[in-house]
Amino acid sequence: MSKPWRGVLYAVLLIAAVYYLLPLYVMLSTSLKTMDEIRGGNLLSLPGAISFDAWRKAWGTACTGIECSGLSGYFWNSVRMVIPAVLISTALGALNGYVLSKWRFRGSELAFAMLLFGLYIPFQVLLLPMAQTLGWFGLARSMAGLVFVHVVCGIAGTTLFFRNFYVGIPDELIKAARLDGAGFWRIFLRIVLPMSLPILMVTLIWQFTQIWNDFLFGLVFSSGESQPITVGLNNLANTSTSVKEYNVNMAAALIAALPTIAVYVLAGKYFVRGLAAGAVKG
Template structure:
């Protein structure tokens, strides 16, 4: 090895300073670029229609009004009904919460079995489930419609739930399987010697370890199901539409004047729950990561 004592850094302090600030400026510009639409949405949603017509798109509101928000929530018209987003928002909650819970539980059990209770054909089944992740939504529309019809669930929230659970299992299984393969096999063996059975080991030993991956699964599934439009528009009927479909209907209703402020408020309302999940669960995610890093 060469002697390092005579080494002098080529880059001066000033050069390092410029590089760092250059980086900040570039990152700042990107952040502005991405935040611009949100800014426009927020400002537009609290402007009056009059101000939108006369003012500039990126100007700050001269006077703030929350009327568009109230209208978007409870009065905006989609098609022939004028109840705002509210009923559809609750449809989405009714749809997303059980779907996320069910697909996460099934994924956890699948991952546990595939990663820890090795059985003949486990890899094949995992590969097939994985393949399910790559099937485009459009491909399953017709077979799924037929299935729902046969089950008598067409146009209902439970039907839509079933679609999302089935579609989500591939992803949740993948998450949990990849998490559980990193857990040493000795842990399962020790529990077996201690006399614990299949479910006991899962509930007492594996689930408490799984906080970080449960949070990942919840964030992923909630975002997918809440934001889904295609399944929602295909498999729901007038009373069971999720919020995304309602939002589309409100924005595309062409009766009377185009109320941009109401449209913007509706869009933000529809996006709020996913934001909330990221903010709340993201914190648990980090906490879960550090708690789970305890090695056995």
């Protein structure tokens, strides 16, 4: 690429970066201002004097009774929800993908097609049957029920990722391991799983982002002390107080977004590398 065109490309990329980072800048600068400065200042202006009062108020205290004051209780609810949901759905997706790609059985293609069909069902359609299922299991409006919902809804996507990745592993490798006497679990744990690091990072990041940012299931299938941070953020933004505290709302939104931002900053390159390694092939 010639130098003039390279300069144009860099300029376009710079403009795009500014465009996407501007809302983040506005949120951060607003969260560090006082309400008096927000009312009398410019939206894009830097804080005159940095104040963390809005952050302290947004974080608040832990859950007590049936409500949470601030986001701290909701935040830890999301942590307790997202860790088991991500690990279980990823583990089941890896196992399903391994079976559907290397240990095919009669009807395996139909089973895979049904899993894919589940990806195209709107979540709103699942609310009533899922609520009935949680009621039968005694998990309604509980943290365990919320984890169950996310695991069930995440299996189809994780299975697709792993199945398409495992298709690229040579069948001869699996056959050689069988000839050496290795069984189902030994091949999976000793050979296939260690080769799965790229797609494992893809599914972990994907599932973490989807579950952490979910609002619909958190609103419908949780209550009181089991509500996740997205519900807490909605409650805080729609508080019944007469004064709209924009700095507190911006600080709360950043607190809710920090885990996913951190995940992408620390592991984003593995996400791209995993996709390139075969997450969408097959």
